[in-house]
Amino acid sequence: MQSNRTVIRNGRVIDPSQGIDRVADLLIADGKISEITGSPLERAPDGHDVIDASGLVVAPGFIDLHTHLRDPGYEWKETLETGTQAAARGGFTTLCAMPNTDPCQDSAAVIDDVTRRAARTGAVRVLTIGAITKGRQGKNLAPMGELAEAGVIGFSDDGDPVSDPNIMRQALSYASSLGLPIINHAEERSLVRGGVMSEGEVATRLGLPGVPASAEAVMIARDIELTALTGGRLHVPHVSTAASVALIRVAKSRGLKVTAEVTPHHLSLTDSWVYGLHGEVPETVPPEAYDTNAKVNPPLRTAADVAALIEALADGTIDVIATDHAPHAATDKVCTFNEAAHGINVLETAFGQVMRLTHAGFISLPELIRRLTEHPAAILGAETGSLAKGRAADIVLLDPDAEWTVRPESFASLSRNTPLAGVTLRGRVVATVFGGNTVWDVRTAAAQTEVATS
Template sequence: MSGFYRLSGGRILDPSCGRDEVGDLFVADGRFVDPASLPAETSWEWIDASGRIVAPGLIDAHVHLREPGEPQKETIASGTHAAAAGGFTAVVAMPNTRPPADQPNTIGWIRERAREHGIVRVYPTGCLSEGRKGEKLAPLASLRAAGVVALTDDGSCIQDAGLMRRVMEYAAMLDLPILEHCEASSVSAGGVAHEGYWSTVLGLRGWPSLAEEIIVSRDILLAELTGARLHCQHLSSAGSVRLVREAKRRGVRVTAEVTPHHLALTDEALADYDTSFKMNPPLGSEADREALREGIVDGTIDFIASDHAPHCSFEKEVEFDRAPFGVVGLETMLAVAAETLVKTKLLDWPGLVARLSTIPARILGVPGGSLAAGAPADLAVIDPNLQWTVNPEAFLSRSRNTPFAGWEVQGRVMLTMVGGKIVWRL
């Protein structure tokens, strides 16, 4: 049950209104409150936040919870516990489940499962095409009525430009954003590593950045034509950053995200054929990484998302070519982003919190991202100085496929609250 809490002496960061001050924050009946609005005799449970950051709950706009269909990898219960441990009070669930979330009854099942077993807010997305096959439109209006917050074939990309135009026209009418997995499959076909020096040296089939950039370019033109809200997922190349930057200057309704692993790593990490570093899109060059960092700093890339993609250990313990793409990230995202962006002075903490909370809330049109009185009491208490070692065996996720095992990082969530209820505490 939610109670009456007074978080005392913390650095209160609320990017939604530019608030950055040391003080107290009050929670009552599941919402942030002005204590003056309550009786003077109100009894508060004190939480000492001295030396820590009190921020709006983090929101991850790109998460694979694997239910329905693959509970051996992740469940809504395990995934939301992992999210809470990472400071996330809300996650946006991708629809590449088994069966795909392309029908209202599947969306209903996910929402009910989340109510019963989830400890953070779960926002489902619906497929663009039936079965994510890119051949026939999914029932988009019915999916909206069932409660999806966005449309995506994530993990797949509609290759037919005519069908994608129709998707965008419907999405614009429904006022739903399209979260696009940008990949021209005829260009990436068979690729397992970024096409460049390291793929050549290692003898791995190359995946050209062009595969991403072709779809980014195509979809920007379609969004410009239709007025649809286009969001480009997990950008990985300098060329994609340039295309999004130019489109924003023209006023196209396009936004973008980047993952912590694309900000922190390059394809040099593949030198030992470690499948923990195999993801889609693949890690790029140093020039790509620098462009992505510049893009997140200057606002070309709007926010950071984990693309949390759990897999069983045995699936990854095979030859590099045969291993599935994907890494987990909910429990490491904040620390890796802080190491990559705050420690290097590319961003300050208010800037990082905005890109992990306030901005994704605004773009997706979901509650959160604010500590204002009356807003839902979703928050994370962060110790920015706590040093710790990433240990996959301690993850709350069912899967362990992280590229950051053994990393010494700084910054950790100490407490997560959702709707005024403490759901995780270190």
């Protein structure tokens, strides 16, 4: 039983939304932030539970604008319960659930069901994204007003693009009157033509059909023009190419309401990871040489694309880091590369992956945290992602230097599909507090494991 007062002691409190970066104590009362002290208190105040954050960073809980929770319809891959537990371990206290469920999130009834069940069984907050078109078929608009009333934070047919430009025009118009963004999976399908990875040398050596980078850029260019035409709000998900970055940069300079996100994998992995050797390039390629866990849409790209994405994240062209957490069962991945499902399991590895950018000097820790908290909160228009007094006590404790090895078999997620198995990451989520309650603490989890195995 936790008391209604908690103090997080002696941490380096970083809250980009208030420009705070100092060692302090953070006080919580009744599930809300009550105070950040000027410096650590001499002793813990009476009647408070104490969470020790000495040597750790204390930041707002992360917000993920792009999560596939697979529930309802694909509960063998993930559920609202397991997906939110994975989120807690990854430091995320708010998730935005993509609508490619079954039934699809294209009606108020399904949104209500997800919202209600998530509130009951979820370890963290789940917000919903409504479909743009009925059944995500790209033909007729979903009841967007009804979905907005049910609480969706935006609209997307993610997994599939809205290919018809006129439907996209209408969607941007209607969504803008509702004050919500359209999140269009940017992929011109006529250019994909059965491609399963990025077009280039690796695809050629492996004999796999490739997808040109322009399949993404062509769609983003179209969507930017339709945003200009309608005055709507466009949020570009999982940007993966240098060409896309250039288009978004120009759109922003034109003053259009365009925002963008990038995933941890597109920031850190290239198409060489498809070889299945953790990015090493083999001299010769045996026929079975690939890792289906590196199959993702959009595909992993070249080192030049990765460099452009990092630069764009640092200079603000890309606003946020979002996971595109896409859990899949083993049976979706233990097959040929052509047959394998697209998607990487990201929530539990995300922070360790993106901390690489800070360790390499590309972006400071406060700016990295800003792209996981304040910036996604601004896109949501939500009162999260901040440690301001009175806000929900959604907090993450981070050890930026802790090294740990990715063991998919110990994921909270129901699925294991990551190409990072066995990889050591530097940067770890130590504990996550949601609404004042500790929903993950690696220190007590480790102690429990010791008791269980001794």
